[in-house]
Amino acid sequence: MQSDITSFDEYKKVHQQSITDKEAYWEQKAETFDWHRKWDKVHSGSFEDGNVKWFEGGKLNITENCLDRHLDEHGDKVAFHFEANDPDEGPRNLTYSELHEEVCKFANVLESKGVGKGDRVAIYMAMTPEIAIATLACARIGAVHSIVFAGFSAQSLADRIQDCDAEMLITNDGLERGTKLVPLKEISDKALQSCPMVNDVIVCQRVGNDIDWEEGRDEWWHDLMANASADHEAEVMEAEDPLFILYTSGSTGKPKGQVHTCGGYMTYVSSTLKNVFQVGQDDVYWCTADAGWITGHSYIIYGPLLNGLTGIIFESTPMHPNPGRLWQVCEKYEVTHFYTSPTAIRALMKEDISYVRDCDLSSLEVLGTVGEPINEEAWHWYDEEIGNGNCPIVDTWWQTETGGMMISPMAGITPTKPGYATLPLPGIEPALMDEDGNEIEGNDVQGNLVIKQPWPGMTRGVWGNHERYMNTYFNKYPGYYFTGDGCRRDEDGYYRITGRVDDVLNVSGHRLGTAEIENAIDEHNKVVEAAIVGYPHDVKGEGVFAFMTCNSEIADPEAFKKEIDDLVAKIISPIAKPDKIQIVQGLPKTRSGKIMRRILRKIAAGETDDLGDTSTLVDPSVVDDIIDGQAY
């Protein structure tokens, strides 16, 4: 199932055609799958009305395309190698037949618990094959899965369960990542205290840590599976039925539940994976993300299975038990296609190069990055040290909302440039806008990145909040999808993402809303008001800088910082902990009471010579106090 594009000229031609007639392009992609009923209409709706639909009238089940479709020819092929946290844990591979069987069994388990089409199921699990099994079993019965990254706190889990009214939670007793134990069941129990809608909890045993048990609510995965039948007929879904909800942070308020639907998402993730990675049937493809993020949904679970590939589910971290782990795993499974984050690369390039050189990386053919801008130094290191100078690098730009990759080189086809996501994939038409809502024409320009035409993988809504969906993505530039990113288009028409233009931070590739962190810090009884900004961080890309005013003297700022850290970890997640805090006498505010983050960003970055106009501040003197103050 090689990509249908094999040269740069062909890319240009296909891209042009796909823009002129997007319906023909996507229809052809959709036709490669098994459908119970063909669609009546390829595409309808518009950005203006926020009612985009693809393949309406079509009926399918995505898991039949992920699993059943491959059984005749590839039943014995490995779908997933499992690489556990402990490198010495025995090998475990799941073939397509075995995965199919497990998914069917678990689908029967879910149905026996009364879960059915349209019901929401929360998944809060370790990175073992069971997270994929749980996810696919939901899809098989038509239940809408909502995976919550296992690094999120009890409160974040509860918020997400409540927002979509999930009636079941699937979790583990605990998980181990590196040397850390995360007591998932204990965290779940805490979350469920405020989630009366959850009637059933299925617990998959992983660590064997002590857990509490609520009779009548909690059941063991292995007990339920022991009696489950391996025959399961997949629920026939409408193309536009929701497949899953995944929450993502924005500049204001609580995380938004992005809704992705069955037919369009399937078509989109499958074809983008094939095009970008140019991956073939004998390849071993490894994406190091977590299934709790969109990268894991699209390019660990759905995309690779739709393409019948062999993938890897990795439970550990790049640093465990040593900083050579990723390269050791590449050698062990003879990985051909490798997809990771710039943060991981930046962290690993600081380590002794022998960790790389001790491994045989000659199987590698294509290297990918995702989640944040990659700096040139990291790009070159990845290219030279990992790719040995002969693996194309695909810097893939996309978002939770886009479902799949949008702007990216196609491996070996698109000439690359360090730091550039390069050119749009077929079917994708980007543009740059100025602040007045005009499209910026020509090359060597910079502006806000928008997309001009609907594509099948795009978010269909914010769960339960159409107004927020419209306001965030479609109302700023009517007729366009607004990405929230700034972008440069260079003299060759190549795109380089410059980072968010809204109050969203990208810390180690994780998207964090400044408002969410501020609200968490405001919960501290000594804090009056907090203002969060990002600043350049050499490993994380962006670090979290928290400025705050307090209602009393802070005698021990280091201890206070620890309290703030713990609070943020408890309310959101350890990933949102501030890297630096600074207690200030006042925050720079305009007369209308708005915090001027622009100034705080400059101070946080150490660029205090160039603060711009401060005359609109109520009290410009606070700025000097902040510059003179100390951060911890």
Ligand code: WT7
């Ligand atoms: C934001 C989306 C895409 C899956 C993982 C993150 C940033 C993403 C790149 C890239 C520069 C990138 C953008 C985007 N981003 N990929 N290749 N180069 N920036 O998904 O959590 O929804 O975050 O990540 O700012 O808007 P997400």
